[in-house]
Amino acid sequence: MNRKNLNQWLTHIESFHPEEIELGLARIKKVAERLNLFENNGKVILVGGTNGKGSCVAVLEAIALIQHKSVLTYTSPHLVEFNERIRINGKPVTDEQLVAAFEAIEDARHDTALTFFEFTTLAALVINRNLSPDLAVLEVGLGGRLDAVNIVEPEVSVITTIGLDHTDWLGETLIEIAGEKAGISRANKTTLVGDKASLELLQQLPSYQTSHFRLISQPTQVESAAINDTTRNPYQLLAQNILLGKEAFDLAFNTRVDVSEVLPRVVINGRCQVVCEEPTVVVDVAHNPQAATNLASQLTTLKAQTRSTGIVAICGMMRDKAIAEVFNNLASAISEWHFVDLEIPRAATASELLSVYDRLSNSQKAFVHESVSDAFESVTNSHGKEQMILVFGSFITVGNMIQYMKHKQ
Structure with missing residues (x-):
C-alpha cells in the first residue's frame, strides 16, 4: 500500500470533522493517551493571548538556542508551507517527520473524529515525544481553556494581552474573553501577564483566584536601550513580548537571560x-484592533527610517474580524487603500471591505482587486518607489504576498 505524502495527508485530515473549529478537549485527550504523549521529561511553556503570541514564541526559541537548549515550537497558522507550524531548533520539521506523526495518529485515533487543528496539535506532540527536546513552546490557537494545546501541563504559562478578537467563539466582552484565556493557567504554576489591564481582568475571575498571575517586570535601562535600538531589534518587537519570553525562560530554567x-x-x-x-x-x-494600533506605531518609525512619502495599504481579512476598528486604528498611517479577495469562504470580499471602509467616512482613495498580486501590480504601476507598500491582514494575505515575491525573484 502506497504511503500518503504530506499534501495528501493534509487533504485527508481536513475531511475528518464537519466543523472547522470545535472547541473541547475530550477527543484530543483520548487520542493523546493512546499515543502516550503525556510522558515527557522536557519543559513546556504555553503561550496565549490576543496579540504578541508569535513574537513571544520567537523570543523563547532564540533564547533556548543561545542557552544551548533543544527547542520545539508549535504555532499557527502558517504563511506559506505547513511545515512552518512545527520547528525544531529553529528549522521547520521535514515532510517525513510530519507524515510519520500523522500515520501514528491515524493508527491511534480509531473512530475518534478530530478537527484539523487537533490533528496538527497531536502531530506536534508526537514529534515532541519522539525527539524529547529540552523545551516545547506551544502557542494557543484560539482562546485557551478549551484549546487543543491545553491538554499539556506547562512549567510556565504566558498570557500576552487580552483584547477583543474571535468574539463568536470566546465571548463579546473582555471579561468573558479573559475567562477563556485564563484556562491555560495552573493553580501551582506561574502565569506571566504582559500588561496591567489584562492582569486586572484576570484577577476579577472567581474561578481562577488560586492562579499565580504575575505581571512582567519593567525593562532595565540596559534592556530598554536594546529594545529601542532598531539595529538590535529589527522587527521592532514590543518590550512586553520580549520580556514575557525572557521571564518565562528564566522561570522554567532558573536563569537570567x-x-x-x-x-x-x-x-x-x-x-x-x-x-x-x-x-x-x-x-x-495584524488582523485585530490591538494589533493594528501597534502596527500603526511601527509604521510611523519605519516610514521615517526609509524616508517614504506615504504608505499604500493592501488588505485582505476574514469576515468575522473587527474590520472597522482595524481600519480606524490604521487610518492615520495610510494614504491609500487597496482591498483584495481571498480564496476561502470565511474571508470578506474586497467589495465587503470597501463597504466597511466607505462607512467610516475616510478621505483616502480606495480600490478593490481580485488578488494580492493584482493589487500589488496596480500599486507598483501607479506609484513610484518613494511610496511604502503595506500588505496586511489575514495570514493568507501575507502568505500570498510572500509567495508572489519569491516567484518574482
Whole structure:
C-alpha cells in the first residue's frame, strides 16, 4: 500500500470533522493517551493571548538556542508551507517527520473524529515525544481553556494581552474573553501577564483566584536601550513580548537571560517584515484592533527610517474580524487603500471591505482587486518607489504576498 505524502495527508485530515473549529478537549485527550504523549521529561511553556503570541514564541526559541537548549515550537497558522507550524531548533520539521506523526495518529485515533487543528496539535506532540527536546513552546490557537494545546501541563504559562478578537467563539466582552484565556493557567504554576489591564481582568475571575498571575517586570535601562535600538531589534518587537519570553525562560530554567544578546537572534516572519527594499514592502498579519494600533506605531518609525512619502495599504481579512476598528486604528498611517479577495469562504470580499471602509467616512482613495498580486501590480504601476507598500491582514494575505515575491525573484 502506497504511503500518503504530506499534501495528501493534509487533504485527508481536513475531511475528518464537519466543523472547522470545535472547541473541547475530550477527543484530543483520548487520542493523546493512546499515543502516550503525556510522558515527557522536557519543559513546556504555553503561550496565549490576543496579540504578541508569535513574537513571544520567537523570543523563547532564540533564547533556548543561545542557552544551548533543544527547542520545539508549535504555532499557527502558517504563511506559506505547513511545515512552518512545527520547528525544531529553529528549522521547520521535514515532510517525513510530519507524515510519520500523522500515520501514528491515524493508527491511534480509531473512530475518534478530530478537527484539523487537533490533528496538527497531536502531530506536534508526537514529534515532541519522539525527539524529547529540552523545551516545547506551544502557542494557543484560539482562546485557551478549551484549546487543543491545553491538554499539556506547562512549567510556565504566558498570557500576552487580552483584547477583543474571535468574539463568536470566546465571548463579546473582555471579561468573558479573559475567562477563556485564563484556562491555560495552573493553580501551582506561574502565569506571566504582559500588561496591567489584562492582569486586572484576570484577577476579577472567581474561578481562577488560586492562579499565580504575575505581571512582567519593567525593562532595565540596559534592556530598554536594546529594545529601542532598531539595529538590535529589527522587527521592532514590543518590550512586553520580549520580556514575557525572557521571564518565562528564566522561570522554567532558573536563569537570567541578557535581552541584548537575544534580540539579534530572533527570527519572525509576517510581523512588520520588510520583504523588499525598492520600493519598501512590509507585510504584517495584524488582523485585530490591538494589533493594528501597534502596527500603526511601527509604521510611523519605519516610514521615517526609509524616508517614504506615504504608505499604500493592501488588505485582505476574514469576515468575522473587527474590520472597522482595524481600519480606524490604521487610518492615520495610510494614504491609500487597496482591498483584495481571498480564496476561502470565511474571508470578506474586497467589495465587503470597501463597504466597511466607505462607512467610516475616510478621505483616502480606495480600490478593490481580485488578488494580492493584482493589487500589488496596480500599486507598483501607479506609484513610484518613494511610496511604502503595506500588505496586511489575514495570514493568507501575507502568505500570498510572500509567495508572489519569491516567484518574482
